[in-house]
Amino acid sequence: MKKLFGYLKGYGGPFSLAIIAIILATVMQLSVPILIKYAIDSIIGDVEPGRLQFLMDAFGKSLGGVVLIIVVMSLLRGVFMFLKGYLSSYAAENIAKDIREKLYTQIQYMTFERHTRKETGDMVQRCTSDVETIRRFLGVQVVDLGRIIFMLGFTLVIMSTLNAELTLYSMIMIPVLFFFSYIFFTKIQKTFKKSDEAEGKLTTVLQENLSGVRVVRAFGREEHEIDRFEDVNASHRNITYKLIETLAVFWASSDFLTLLQNGIVLVVGAGMVIRGELTIGTLTAFITYVSMLLWPVKQLGRLLSEFGKTTVSIGRIEEILSEDIEVDQPNEGEPEIYGNISFRNVSFGYDEHQRVLENVSFELPVGSTLGILGSTGSGKSTLVHLLQRLYDYEGSIQIDGHELKDIRRGWIRKKIGLVLQEPHLYAKTVKENIGITKRNYKEKEIFDAAKAASIHSNILTFKEGYDTIIGEKGVSLSGGQKQRIAIARTIIDSDKRILIFDDSLSAVDTETDMRIRNALKSRSKDITTLIISHRIATLAEADNIIVLDEGRIVQMGTHEELIQEEGLYKRIWDLQQMAV
Incomplete structure (x- = not known):
């Protein structure tokens, strides 16, 4: 009552x-x-x-x-x-x-x-x-x-x-x-x-x-x-x-x-x-x-x-x-974000009985690319979820020297662009889906983002081009088209200082994959990038690569270093080379 x-x-x-x-x-x-x-x-x-x-x-x-x-x-x-x-x-x-x-x-x-x-x-x-x-x-x-x-x-x-x-x-x-x-x-x-x-x-x-x-x-x-x-x-x-x-x-x-x-x-x-x-x-x-x-x-x-x-x-x-909501704390600020990332002994579990990440540590300088490889359930997606403050964590995650817990959630998420393997698209036009993250966008910005995501030529083949209405969740598009539209939607926002690709290139062929990565490199030289993928060719050009297994980093190094040492990375590399 x-x-x-x-x-x-x-x-x-x-x-x-x-x-x-x-x-x-x-x-x-x-x-x-x-x-x-x-x-x-x-x-x-x-x-x-x-x-x-x-x-x-x-x-x-x-x-x-x-x-x-x-x-x-x-x-x-x-x-x-x-x-x-x-x-x-x-x-x-x-x-x-x-x-x-x-x-x-x-x-x-x-x-x-x-x-x-x-x-x-x-x-x-x-x-x-x-x-x-x-x-x-x-x-x-x-x-x-x-x-x-x-x-x-x-x-x-x-x-x-x-x-x-x-x-x-x-x-x-x-x-x-x-x-x-x-x-x-x-x-x-x-x-x-x-x-x-x-x-x-x-x-x-x-x-x-x-x-x-x-x-x-x-x-x-x-x-x-x-x-x-x-x-x-x-x-x-x-x-x-x-x-x-x-x-x-x-x-x-x-x-x-x-x-x-x-x-x-x-x-x-x-x-x-x-x-x-x-x-x-x-x-x-x-x-x-x-x-x-x-x-x-x-x-x-x-x-x-x-x-x-x-x-x-x-x-x-x-x-x-009465559910818990995300509330900004008085000590949380909005520092300038450049993209220097530091993980120090970070641990996390969805419950007290099961750890998903255990003592994860690595450094990622501004403008560099980190590749992340691991089997299903090894903690790859959880790691990037922590970077967006979707969960609290143990240890220390710092962005440009600022502890992540001291940065306002809404602020850090504005600076991080995330592209998922299964992106969510709206039942709107292609143009509206790409420009949804940026207010007052210009058509040239839409076209440039689409070109960088290697989807521009595909869009032009649609019946109404950029004004084509796609179905709910992009049901009328192929998996690769959805991923590339999601990439364009993410990179159109120039405020993003960190980009995360969570297996979001898995539905495109190797040639398109390479074309997208090259376009992103030339477009965003100062943006820090994290790429989660099972495709070694996608990770090969990363400045540093970590291999996760049961929540721990079991290997770390460049592509050339990792294919020389025995481990999960070399085994996957050998299998994928045999399949070529």
């Missing part, structure tokens, strides 16, 4: 006005049975009008006057209901917008480690369906809570003034409905959480399949993916069906209790009319008020069920909002 009302901060005015509007609408609604009673008892019959004598004085014994008043009050009730809906919807939509923006900002700054542990589909689910659940509750149920409280209290007061004994009979089922609603609330909360999680898994499977459509087609896995989707879809269907069953049981049972209560009032009230203890008009008003009295109790069950769903959604959203 604290979190829920925290979302209302800044929107108390519209919600308060909406509650006032719904109260006024309820007053109009509750006045109608009194007018009907007056018409039956005092206009059709001969019962004294009592406090409604002013109506008799104004309209005499005329049903038309009563009808006119009822019509006017119904119109006013409609106006107040409109205001209630408009004000509550205005506030709820703005609150949902604020929550979505908070979530998106939180996701942007959430630590990289947290991102690796979250499923994309589940994150999407929390940012869409869970926010929608909260919006719906705030837009409808919160205001209805004020209506329920007012209607319960005011209806009981009116009924007790009409006949205290019959009022007690009218309340027999209320405790039962309250208890039933409470049981229902506890049941629906658990069921909805399971349904929400199942929907999240369904979204995850769908997202993975759409993103990996090329892999699915390439390996003929369509039937497998269909079966996989059917499994999670069936699970979601079964859980949601249980949710619907629970709702059906509640509404059917509450309807039965409501009808039973109406029956009790009708039987007891009819007996009182026969004995002359109650007028027909009063009995008619009582039957109407009983329905009005039981509606809030039934609605309370709906409110509790929606509240159950909302608490689950709030919990799922707060899980994201």
Whole structure:
């Protein structure tokens, strides 16, 4: 509840006005049975009008006057209901917008480690369906809570003034409905959480399949993916069906209790009319008020069920909002970056039981190139992740004499260009993908970067050239084309002082590989470069090469030095030479 009302901060005015509007609408609604009673008892019959004598004085014994008043009050009730809906919807939509923006900002700054542990589909689910659940509750149920409280209290007061004994009979089922609603609330909360999680898994499977459509087609896995989707879809269907069953049981049972209560009032009230203890008009008003009295109790069950769903959604959203984020510390600065890199006894592990890097040390002067070779899982990518401060580390990493931990994350990442083996491209034009890292880019800069990445001539063959829209994640491009566009996107930014190629030349042929490296050398002589590759030809011209094995540097030197000594580097070199 604290979190829920925290979302209302800044929107108390519209919600308060909406509650006032719904109260006024309820007053109009509750006045109608009194007018009907007056018409039956005092206009059709001969019962004294009592406090409604002013109506008799104004309209005499005329049903038309009563009808006119009822019509006017119904119109006013409609106006107040409109205001209630408009004000509550205005506030709820703005609150949902604020929550979505908070979530998106939180996701942007959430630590990289947290991102690796979250499923994309589940994150999407929390940012869409869970926010929608909260919006719906705030837009409808919160205001209805004020209506329920007012209607319960005011209806009981009116009924007790009409006949205290019959009022007690009218309340027999209320405790039962309250208890039933409470049981229902506890049941629906658990069921909805399971349904929400199942929907999240369904979204995850769908997202993975759409993103990996090329892999699915390439390996003929369509039937497998269909079966996989059917499994999670069936699970979601079964859980949601249980949710619907629970709702059906509640509404059917509450309807039965409501009808039973109406029956009790009708039987007891009819007996009182026969004995002359109650007028027909009063009995008619009582039957109407009983329905009005039981509606809030039934609605309370709906409110509790929606509240159950909302608490689950709030919990799922707060899980994201409470995640650790990258926060700049007061001691972190923005020093001038030239590209001199020093690793001294650097160690790192994703958990305390498994080390990925152990006592890694090397020096990389400004403008030089470091080649990194190693088997899968040897710590190559982890090493460059540390250089970008995606993880904290043990030991010392210095950039131009400044400890990396003392440099603001956003600042050092602006100075480092990273090209991955599987780059992420956007469903935009080729030009927009290349220029996405630089604001106010010029076309000449786009063309020069594309030429350096050896992709310019390929782009010109596309149907619309640089204005060709590529599919999501570059699905319409080959692996080599995606890598080269990613390289162009990285090198267009002249602020980059360090370039990292994480096996990002693996999908191009040897000749294109050499052409790209030569172009980069001539273009960026003062830029420090780290190249991760399994292709010795790519690493051969590096100023220094390190070989990683199980997180340790087992070999270090130039290409000429390493092919002369026994080890992993020479074995791979010999194998690749035999394959030529």
